[in-house]
Amino acid sequence: MDFSAVAERLTLGCRVLAEQEIIDAYGHLSARLPGSENLFVINRGMSPALVTPEDFVVMDLDGNVVEGNGFPNQEWPIHACVYRARPDAGSVLHSHSMWSRVFSISPVKLSGVLMGQTVDWNEGLPVYRDAGLIRTVERGEKMVQMLGKGSAMLLRSHGDVVVDRDVVPTVMRSITLKQNAQVLDRALAHGTPDYWDLQEAQPWVEPKAPSVTTAHAASLASRVFEYYEARVNGRLKRLLDADGG
Amino acid sequence: MDFSAVAERLTLGCRVLAEQEIIDAYGHLSARLPGSENLFVINRGMSPALVTPEDFVVMDLDGNVVEGNGFPNQEWPIHACVYRARPDAGSVLHSHSMWSRVFSISPVKLSGVLMGQTVDWNEGLPVYRDAGLIRTVERGEKMVQMLGKGSAMLLRSHGDVVVDRDVVPTVMRSITLKQNAQVLDRALAHGTPDYWDLQEAQPWVEPKAPSVTTAHAASLASRVFEYYEARVNGRLKRLLDADGG
Amino acid sequence: MDFSAVAERLTLGCRVLAEQEIIDAYGHLSARLPGSENLFVINRGMSPALVTPEDFVVMDLDGNVVEGNGFPNQEWPIHACVYRARPDAGSVLHSHSMWSRVFSISPVKLSGVLMGQTVDWNEGLPVYRDAGLIRTVERGEKMVQMLGKGSAMLLRSHGDVVVDRDVVPTVMRSITLKQNAQVLDRALAHGTPDYWDLQEAQPWVEPKAPSVTTAHAASLASRVFEYYEARVNGRLKRLLDADGG
Amino acid sequence: MDFSAVAERLTLGCRVLAEQEIIDAYGHLSARLPGSENLFVINRGMSPALVTPEDFVVMDLDGNVVEGNGFPNQEWPIHACVYRARPDAGSVLHSHSMWSRVFSISPVKLSGVLMGQTVDWNEGLPVYRDAGLIRTVERGEKMVQMLGKGSAMLLRSHGDVVVDRDVVPTVMRSITLKQNAQVLDRALAHGTPDYWDLQEAQPWVEPKAPSVTTAHAASLASRVFEYYEARVNGRLKRLLDADGG
Numbered sequence: 005m006d007f008s009a010v011a012e013r014l015t016l017g018c019r020v021l022a023e024q025e026i027i028d029a030y031g032h033l034s035a036r037l038p039g040s041e042n043l044f045v046i047n048r049g050m051s052p053a054l055v056t057p058e059d060f061v062v063m064d065l066d067g068n069v070v071e072g073n074g075f076p077n078q079e080w081p082i083h084a085c086v087y088r089a090r091p092d093a094g095s096v097l098h099s100h101s102m103w104s105r106v107f108s109i110s111p112v113k114l115s116g117v118l119m120g121q122t123v124d125w126n127e128g129l130p131v132y133r134d135a136g137l138i139r140t141v142e143r144g145e146k147m148v149q150m151l152g153k154g155s156a157m158l159l160r161s162h163g164d165v166v167v168d169r170d171v172v173p174t175v176m177r178s179i180t181l182k183q184n185a186q187v188l189d190r191a192l193a194h195g196t197p198d199y200w201d202l203q204e205a206q207p208w209v210e211p212k213a214p215s216v217t218t219a220h221a222a223s224l225a226s227r228v229f230e231y232y233e234a235r236v237n238g239r240l241k242r243l244l245d246a247d248g249g
Numbered sequence: 250m251d252f253s254a255v256a257e258r259l260t261l262g263c264r265v266l267a268e269q270e271i272i273d274a275y276g277h278l279s280a281r282l283p284g285s286e287n288l289f290v291i292n293r294g295m296s297p298a299l300v301t302p303e304d305f306v307v308m309d310l311d312g313n314v315v316e317g318n319g320f321p322n323q324e325w326p327i328h329a330c331v332y333r334a335r336p337d338a339g340s341v342l343h344s345h346s347m348w349s350r351v352f353s354i355s356p357v358k359l360s361g362v363l364m365g366q367t368v369d370w371n372e373g374l375p376v377y378r379d380a381g382l383i384r385t386v387e388r389g390e391k392m393v394q395m396l397g398k399g400s401a402m403l404l405r406s407h408g409d410v411v412v413d414r415d416v417v418p419t420v421m422r423s424i425t426l427k428q429n430a431q432v433l434d435r436a437l438a439h440g441t442p443d444y445w446d447l448q449e450a451q452p453w454v455e456p457k458a459p460s461v462t463t464a465h466a467a468s469l470a471s472r473v474f475e476y477y478e479a480r481v482n483g484r485l486k487r488l489l490d491a492d493g494g
Numbered sequence: 495m496d497f498s499a500v501a502e503r504l505t506l507g508c509r510v511l512a513e514q515e516i517i518d519a520y521g522h523l524s525a526r527l528p529g530s531e532n533l534f535v536i537n538r539g540m541s542p543a544l545v546t547p548e549d550f551v552v553m554d555l556d557g558n559v560v561e562g563n564g565f566p567n568q569e570w571p572i573h574a575c576v577y578r579a580r581p582d583a584g585s586v587l588h589s590h591s592m593w594s595r596v597f598s599i600s601p602v603k604l605s606g607v608l609m610g611q612t613v614d615w616n617e618g619l620p621v622y623r624d625a626g627l628i629r630t631v632e633r634g635e636k637m638v639q640m641l642g643k644g645s646a647m648l649l650r651s652h653g654d655v656v657v658d659r660d661v662v663p664t665v666m667r668s669i670t671l672k673q674n675a676q677v678l679d680r681a682l683a684h685g686t687p688d689y690w691d692l693q694e695a696q697p698w699v700e701p702k703a704p705s706v707t708t709a710h711a712a713s714l715a716s717r718v719f720e721y722y723e724a725r726v727n728g729r730l731k732r733l734l735d736a737d738g739g
Numbered sequence: 740m741d742f743s744a745v746a747e748r749l750t751l752g753c754r755v756l757a758e759q760e761i762i763d764a765y766g767h768l769s770a771r772l773p774g775s776e777n778l779f780v781i782n783r784g785m786s787p788a789l790v791t792p793e794d795f796v797v798m799d800l801d802g803n804v805v806e807g808n809g810f811p812n813q814e815w816p817i818h819a820c821v822y823r824a825r826p827d828a829g830s831v832l833h834s835h836s837m838w839s840r841v842f843s844i845s846p847v848k849l850s851g852v853l854m855g856q857t858v859d860w861n862e863g864l865p866v867y868r869d870a871g872l873i874r875t876v877e878r879g880e881k882m883v884q885m886l887g888k889g890s891a892m893l894l895r896s897h898g899d900v901v902v903d904r905d906v907v908p909t910v911m912r913s914i915t916l917k918q919n920a921q922v923l924d925r926a927l928a929h930g931t932p933d934y935w936d937l938q939e940a941q942p943w944v945e946p947k948a949p950s951v952t953t954a955h956a957a958s959l960a961s962r963v964f965e966y967y968e969a970r971v972n973g974r975l976k977r978l979l980d981a982d983g984g
Contacts, residue, residue, distance in 0.1 A: 453626060
């Protein structure tokens with residue numbers, strides 16, 4: 005996959021995140037360029053909700069733009085430092101999502117209370133508490149150390165960082181992060197939530213039942229993104245505006 | 250009523266539930282096939298918000314697809330186990346509704362605080378607390394045992410199951426479940442709500458006044474669904490976009 | 495003003511209330527027929543969000559339909575009892591507004607915390623706590639006794655009743671009721687709000703400054719409704735969709 | 740820049756604030772007329788969400804309309820008193836924003852919990868607690884005294900006043916005020932938030948990194964408003980309705 009194909013995919017990811025109000029005037033989404041381990045594609049400094057494929061550039065891990073026009077947001081070290089430290093990371097999102105901001109200053113840790121997150125986020129997400137943007141490699145490395153092998157972390161008063169193997173999983177994880185925060189937030193207003201302990205939560209990560217074929221599993225995985233895509237390409241809107249028979 | 254008529258009705262039900270953000274990429278709605286007690290119609294594994302009538306299949310209570318293309322979500326035992334245990338059940342919904350998820354981990358039971366629910370849900374909805382999807386008959390039977398004769402139950406960190414005699418009542422009950430949760434959630438933030446005791450709540454289920462004729466009662470019952478249908482077939486939108494004179 | 499002019503005005507009122515999600519499948523809005531003190535105009539039993547002028551009828555205070563087709567909701571005594579007891583009442587709304595429902599079961603009274611309501615609602619709105627619809631004159635009279643000279647009251651687990659001199663003021667008061675509840679609800683989650691005492695609040699009802707001419711005052715009064723009307727006749731939407739120059 | 744150019748800019752500012760539901764039927768936005776220190780441009784008394792450039796007038800600091808048709812809201816002293824006391828103020832907003840109203844009666848001060856506000860609003864915004872509209876110069880001067888050198892203050896049960904050097908910064912600050920209130924509101928429901936102390940927060944106001952050129956910095960500054968403008972001129976809507984590839 006070449007630069008322009010990655011830029012197309014990132015554009016779609018940004019549209020989905022914009023519709024979800026996870027990105028707006030702030031935030032940036034990137035993906036490692038396949039076959040070039042030290043290069044990643046990221047949008048230039050602009051409102052990520054408004055990007056088109058032409059707004060992306062290729063950057064190396066030292067912050068040099070090697071292809072495309074413009075320069076990314078000054079917080080590019082968030083991305084470069086994750087890609088350097090985490091070979092498994094194929095895509096990185098930094099957002100100012102309201103729900104991540106809430107838990108970034110909450111006395112309660114954002115832990116996994118929804119089915120798929122009960123094990124991964126069982127201990128609660130780490131929070132980078134220092135003031136200041138992550139615009140130096142030094143800060144980026146401190147941040148990455150806190151992230152460890154995790155898939156998400158919070159930045160105090162600022163937002164979050166979400167990491168996954170590719171664009172679609174990163175976007176979907178960001179949506180899950182928001183939903184997990186919303187549910188925990190409401191339950192906290194009622195008292196102490198019914199948290200999971202690690203052992204009890206294990207069946208959530210059990211292997212798929214044998215009756216689920218590989219093709220079927222792939223179809224299940226893609227259907228979730230299909231829904232969010234339908235919210236930004238007019239498909240869902242057409243279904244709900246037309247005569248619903 | 251044949252398969253295709255049921256599929257049409259389920260499609261409309263899914264549209265209404267999608268507009269209400271009760272279903273999205275997750276959830277499934279089914280209905281028993283009239284005249285065939287051991288068969289039910291359910292959408293194939295896909296985002297339920299995006300279904301069309303062609304996306305439904307007929308399944309028997311052992312999980313065999315007997316008509317239509319594709320295979321339902323692996324949690325089909327939720328439906329099959331309810332239909333086997335509850336002859337009164339004509340339609341079953343499983344959703345990941347945010348509000349059901351909130352109360353599924355809340356220290357407070359989701360009990361009936363809105364007029365129509367004060368008796369039915371007086372003790373608070375049961376919560377299935379085990380981890381893991383309901384993709385075996387064994388889990389489905391445990392779930393159904395907790396449901397008992399009830400119309401709704403919660404699945405911890407996961408969502409809910411709603412049961413009623415037909416598609417429209419099941420959809421409407423699901424909307425009521427959401428509204429009941431929203432109102433209780435807000436009141437809980439103020440202190441201890443003014444709950445009903447069973448005896449005091451009885452007048453909510455009193456027989457209709459004699460002046461209400463049968464025809465009139467039927468008209469009252471259908472008008473509620475008419476409103477939600479108007480939200481997905483363009484009718485309400487046209488009223489609110491046009492000159493409101 | 496004749497029946498059809500009142501029906502036009504009530505239709506517009508219903509549109510505004512529907513857009514505000516104060517009425518939906520439930521609720522009914524009425525107005526006294528000018529010049530006929532014992533007659534009022536009200537929509538027939540249907541979703542009030544969907545009414546057109548043809549859906550209204552004229553009813554007398556004993557519940558007889560004297561003009562128009564169809565029959566109103568069985569809770570017509572809410573309206574008839576208010577018009578009989580309150581000569582100052584020119585319009586009555588019954589709604590299932592979520593925010594009124596929240597405070598109808600809250601341990602905290604819904605009192606006036608927004609500027610215009612600090613004196614009128616200083617003691618907090620009364621709550622009719624009995625179970626059952628208000629479909630008898632007996633219940634209607636008990637309800638009206640609790641309302642007294644007030645402009646609004648709550649019905650436990652059910653909704654509210656709002657009264658004012660004409661359709662537009664009743665609709666606007668209903669919107670204010672919702673906003674007042676929303677603001678109080680949020681502040682309650684922070685601790686004890688900064689409530690007003692009656693004496694301290696007096697300047698909120700001070701006479702208008704002399705510089706405000708009568709014509710100017712009338713223009714100020716109508717401008718608020720103009721905004722809500724612009725939300726349902728396409729005007730605001732056109733402003734926000736067009737190039738904003 | 741002349742009157743009509745300022746009116747165009749204020750119209751766009753009002754559109755953005757209307758879409759954000761910060762202004763609606765209430766509120767007014769003004770700007771000092773460049774080159775005429777004692778004159779400012781403000782909309783006439785009407786719903787600010789509905790203004791067009793023709794709805795603006797020029798007023799002097801004593802409340803005389805010197806150009807244009809109509810008369811501003813009677814709370815014009817809010818604007819005149821700020822412009823007289825604060826030579827740095829180029830634009831003033833008065834709004835009834837729900838979130839400002841919430842904190843205007845909250846027992847908790849609205850302090851800066853989002854990155855850019857942690858220093859400016861560290862002590863929490865002042866609250867003008869007297870009843871009554873600010874329609875005299877006497878009240879306006881008392882209000883301005885409480886505002887001091889600040890960029891925002893709250894009016895109890897009423898709304899807020901926001902001040903900045905020009906229209907766009909004032910509009911953006913108002914949006915930030917809302918977002919800051921929303922995040923603090925949610926965190927307060929969890930317990931005591933992780934507030935900043937002044938010394939710890941200093942890096943949030945550190946000078947820009949040398950690598951950020953002046954041109955680049957200007958581009959970063961304008962991009963935020965570009966996003967909010969895209970929400971009211973159809974651009975974002977077109978991106979999210981079209982095929983998102």
